[in-house]
Amino acid sequence: MPAARVTLIRIFYALALLLAVLVLNFSLMHLAPGDVADTISQSMGGADAEVLERIRIDYGLDQPFLVQLGRYIGNVLHFDLGYSFFYNQSVTSLILERLPATLLLVVSAQVLALVVGVVLGVVSARRPNGMLSHFVTFLALFGYSAPVFWTGILLLIAFSLKIPLFPVAGMQDITVTGGFFAHAWDILRHLVLPMITLASIFLALYSRLARATMMEVLGSDYVRTAKAKGLSQRDVVYKHALKNALSPVITLAGLQFSAVVSGAVLVETVFSWPGLGTLAFQSIIARDTPTILGILFFSALVVIVGNLLTDFALRLVDPRLGGRR
Amino acid sequence: MTEPLLKVENLRIELKLRDGVAPVIDDLSFELMPGESLSFVGESGCGKSMTALAIMGLLPEGIGRIASGKLIFDGEDLTTASEARLRQIRGNEISMIFQEPMTSLNPVITVGEQIAEVLRTHQGLSRKAAWDQAAELLDAVRIPNPRSRVSDYPFQMSGGQRQRVMIAIALACKPKILIADEPTTALDVTVQAQIFDLLRDLRAQTGTSIIMITHDMGAVAEMAERMIVMYAGRKAEIGPVDQIIDHARHPYTQGLISCVPHIMSDLTETREELTEVPGIVPSLREFGRDQCLFASRCKYRSGECLQHRPPAKGFGNGQISDCWHAEAL
Known part of the structure; x- marks a missing residue:
């Protein structure tokens, strides 16, 4: 099959999946008790049944479920994810404001885990009984079994409090002045700990897998x-071994992408990283339905795009999948 | 008299087992002359492939090792050569093709690149020149449309074509020795014949010496001038192919020959009945014993066969047989 057609089919499936996610999210939120009217009346300091009814009519909450769903999907297609009454801002702009921080964290953690994981895996596969190989096994066990927020807190205590190398929380220091590079450096310093924390689980997975496949490939004809x-x-x-050992690791990385995104919620909360994760946490507590829906939608989008990219990466590595020519 | 190209002297290869070591090659000596074609014959597990891997310096790491003996190639002992020196020789002066064409090529690299990288490594060719020569080599191993097929991946080729690519890789630097380890075992019969034709023609053009490992006596008769019959890690018999087939001086060789229908005989001739060699190869644990290892399967067995390893007995025609009863056979 020509590569262009494969690509189109992939993208079509991705869009269909996204629509399904949208419907499912909306239905789930609809089933949950409480709605926007409650949130608004709460912020007003309480309201009687009549006022609640009026709010519901104003926001179309009295309409049948299917009508509401159709209207929601229609709005999303116009990039309108609704209005957050909690933040007094449109959900789209709220999310777009937070998205870059999350993307930065997720992508850098994934890249770190992949690069370091593959390097550790390859080096330890060449000496399966060496010190480093045992270290990788230990690291994998540790990284995989330690809860990510605990790892984060330990790193905070160690490298922000005891040895103050990195800032404790946030993404930027407002006192920093200077040009682009000063700000980039500042963000980088804030990024290090959350990135390592989030990468630790996946680093463990990837290094184990890379070690196993590499050992198999090194024994091949x-x-x-x-x-x-x-x-x-x-x-x-x-050149000869690594290229063949990469495919399974890339496949796993693609499958794990959703786990990386959900891991980001915890890590962002621990480090007060101003991304979608903290936003999700706050809006769930505030029962800010439009925002929650918007975040769910964007998380799904990020995961689906991540999977698409994985698919293309696999095609680049393995010509048998028909990515070239 | 010309000097031999490769001289193997008292080679002993040990394999690490769970309980101790076993000599998979035990006191093997032979010589390979420039341009000569020599065949190794024997059942599976008799040490043919181990000999080949030892010459290449590719014995399985940590498991197999050369315990004693010498491998003298062009006056240089390969058993003491450095890894860097061995890398210079491998693929350049001595190269090897393997049994399994389906898995011996890298699935994610184009065949052109797999040929070209040898030329770049050993002859310092530029990318462009190496690529052009890769296409020429594909043409030389008779793959149609070589210009377009250089950018194919192995999965786009048949088994026979892949083995041709392997041959192109092996012959790219015009090696002095080509080791072919059962090059046609995994291919079907018509393709086998084509590969033998190809190897024969290429040998005639380049003057490369060939060491062919096989268990196919028909292939030996077709390809080689001299043959070495191996049994349980030891040499059983060595000599010119036609003389051994005509009059084998070792009961194992006789057994192997009588397994094959009409080697070198006309179809009209009355043929002897096909027989088999009874029993199985002894296990690795019995390999080092001071006795004839074939004795348990041999109809000529006598007392001395079980007490001492038979000495090499030479005959005037260049045949040497390691059998107590060689003269009587």
Whole structure:
């Protein structure tokens, strides 16, 4: 099948999936007790049944479920995710304001976990009984079993309080002045701890998988051929073996992308990182339905886009999937 | 007299087992002359492939090792050569093709690149020049449309074509020795014949010596001038192919030959009945014993066969047989 057609089909499926997510989210929120009218009356300091009824009519909450759903989907198609009465702001602008912070955290953690995980996996696969190999096994067990918020708090205590290398919370220091680079450096300093915390779980997974597949690939016939050609050790490992060992790791990374996004909620809360995670946490407590729906929608979008990218990355690595020509 | 290209002297290869070590190659000596074609024959597990891997310096790490003996290639002992020096020789002066064409090529790299990288590594060719020569090599191994097929991936080729690509890789640097480890076992019969034709023609053009490992006596008769029959890690018999087939001096060789229908005989000739070699190869644990390891399967067995390892007995025609009863056979 030509690559262009495969791509189109993938994108079509992604859009269909997104629509399904939208319907499901809306239905779930509709089933939950309490609605916007409650939130508004609460913020007014309470209201009687008549006022509540009026609010419901004003916001279309008295309409049948299907009408509300249709209207919601129609609005989303116009990039209108509703209005947050809690934040007094349109949900779209609220989310777009927070999205970059989350994307920065999620993508940098994923990249860190992948790069370090693969490197550790490869190096330890070359000496399966060496010190480093045992260290990777230990790290994997630790990273996978330690709760992410606990890891975060430990890192905070160690590297912000005891040894004050990194800032405790937030994403930017308002006292920082200067040009683009001063701000970039400031954000980077804030990013280090949350990024490491979020990466720790996935680093464990990827390094284990990379080690296992790499060991298998290093014993394969084509690696023996590569050695018989007299290639350097570097070419044998990084050109011939690694390229083959990457596919399973990329597949897992794609599958884990949703877990990374949900992990971000916890990490953002621990580090007061001003992203979608903290927003989600606050809006759930405030029962801010439009905002919650918007965040769910955007999380789904991020995960679906992540999976699409994974698919394309796999096609780049493995020609048998038909990504080239 | 010309010097031999490769001289193997008293080679002993040990394999680490769960309980101790086993000599998978036990006191093997032979010589390979420039341009000669030599065949290794024997059942599975008799040490043919181990010999090949030892010459390449590719014995399985941590499991197999050369315990003693010498591998003298062009006056240089490969058993003491550095890893860097071995890398210079591998794929350049000695190269190897393997049994499994389906898995021996890297699935995610184009065949052109897999050929070209050998040329870049050993001959310092530029990317462009190496790529052009890769196409020429594909043409030389008779793959149609070589210009367009260089950018194919292995999965786009058949088993026979992949083995041709392997041959192109092996012959890219015009090696002095080509080791072919059962190059046609995984291919169907018509393709086997084509691969043998190809190897024969390429050998005639380049003058490469070939060490062919096989358990197919028909292939030996077709390809080789001399043959070494291996049994349980030891040499059973060595000599010119036609003479051994005509008059084998080792009961194991006789058994192997009588397994094959009409080697070198006309279809009209009356044929002897096909037989088999009874029993199985001894287990690795019995490999080092001071006795004839074939004795348990041999109809000529006598007392001395079980007491001492048989000495090599040479005959005037260049045949050497490691059997107590060689003269009587």
